[in-house]
Amino acid sequence: MTKVYILPTTERTRxxxxxxxxxxxxxxxxxxxxxxxxxxxxxxxxxxxxxxADWHYLPVFWTRWHINHDYAKTGLIELQKEIDGAMIxxxxxxxxxxxxxxxVADTGEAVQFLASRKSDQxxxxxxxSSLHRPPFFSLKKTLLAxxxxxxxxxxVRIALADILRNRKDVxxxxxxxxxxxxxxxxxxxxxxxAPRGYGGSSFRFFEAMQLAVVPFLIGDIDTRPFKKFINWNxxxxxAPDTSSLQSVLDSVKSEQLLxxxxxxxxxxxxxxxxxxxxxxxxxxxxxxxx
Numbered sequence: 006m007t008k009v010y011i012l013p014t015t016e017r018t019r020x021x022x023x024x025x026x027x028x029x030x031x032x033x034x035x036x037x038x039x040x041x042x043x044x045x046x047x048x049x050x051x052x053x054x055x056x057x058a059d060w061h062y063l064p065v066f067w068t069r070w071h072i073n074h075d076y077a078k079t080g081l082i083e084l085q086k087e088i089d090g091a092m093i094x095x096x097x098x099x100x101x102x103x104x105x106x107x108x109v110a111d112t113g114e115a116v117q118f119l120a121s122r123k124s125d126q127x128x129x130x131x132x133x134s135s136l137h138r139p140p141f142f143s144l145k146k147t148l149l150a151x152x153x154x155x156x157x158x159x160x161v162r163i164a165l166a167d168i169l170r171n172r173k174d175v176x177x178x179x180x181x182x183x184x185x186x187x188x189x190x191x192x193x194x195x196x197x198x199a200p201r202g203y204g205g206s207s208f209r210f211f212e213a214m215q216l217a218v219v220p221f222l223i224g225d226i227d228t229r230p231f232k233k234f235i236n237w238n239x240x241x242x243x244a245p246d247t248s249s250l251q252s253v254l255d256s257v258k259s260e261q262l263l264x265x266x267x268x269x270x271x272x273x274x275x276x277x278x279x280x281x282x283x284x285x286x287x288x289x290x291x292x293x294x295x
Contacts, residue, residue: 006050007287007291008057008058009044009050010051010054010055010058010061012064014088017083018066019041019064019066020073022069025072028181029181029183030134030137031134031208035103035133036282037103038066039133039282041101059290060098060116061092061094062100063088063115065084067103068103071106071109081110085111095115096113098113099117107123118289121228129229129230129231130230130231131230131282132208132228139188139192140188146263149175150169150175150197151175151198152175152198153178153182153190154178154181156179159201161247162200168250175198178190191216191218195218195263196218196242197212205224210222210241217267219262221241221244221253222243223245230277231276240269240272241265
């Protein structure tokens with residue numbers, strides 16, 4: 006069993022709340038708080054002796070901290086001092102970060118688990134949000150695919166909208182129209198288009214899985230997490246850009262998509278929901294040679 010030592014950072018590195026939440030339906034809780042809670046809920050995984058630990062966990066709530074400090078424009082020197090004072094061996098250290106730009110501070114050779122990485126660095130984890138309330142009545146599938154969200158956040162989204170805007174079997178809606186609108190139209194779809202935004206991942210990808218809809222990640226980085234343990238080709242679609250978008254949509258059958266969506270929901274509930282994804286982090290760490 007992988008044993009973890011929690012590095013002694015102060016409460017200042019773990020703010021109790023942040024100035025705003027995203028997506029709009031989300032509570033002020035994410036993967037950073039969830040992993041910390043996982044260790045608190047499973048003390049048998051932890052040790053108070055750093056020498057006996059296989060790994061050291063750096064417990065910083067990066068997203069809350071950076072949002073509360075004007076997106077890391079202030080306070081970074083103080084945060085760096087906290088990190089430097091807490092870390093014992095960077096090569097033996099790991100962190101959990103949801104913030105799109107990563108931890109921003111210098112963490113040396115620490116292993117970074119990132120929910121929305123923008124480069125080749127880091128290990129992917131899910132980008133999670135609060136559960137949507139499903140429709141009370143089942144809805145008929147009337148759309149092949151849909152995208153509901155901000156289009157201007159990345160060029161791949163703009164290209165997607167340009168390519169698909171004339172298709173009658175695809176719904177494209179720019180902006181936030183509320184959780185109920187999002188859920189109803191996503192559930193009516195066989196596929197939820199999840200193009201990357203500012204970060205390399207998409208909340209929409211995992212929201213679709215919650216709703217038993219096939220998520221389709223489009224972006225230059227395949228940020229689907231835990232590929233060693235999850236066969237993503239069975240439950241999702243992926244394209245590195247929009248050049249093959251039309252051909253992929255035209256190649257899939259409704260029966261296949263219905264089955265994939267149900268499998269995606271099961272994988273989400275069993276392996277990716279809050280607390281369920283955390284053991285995969287320890288399995289990933291166990292496979293890393295220090």
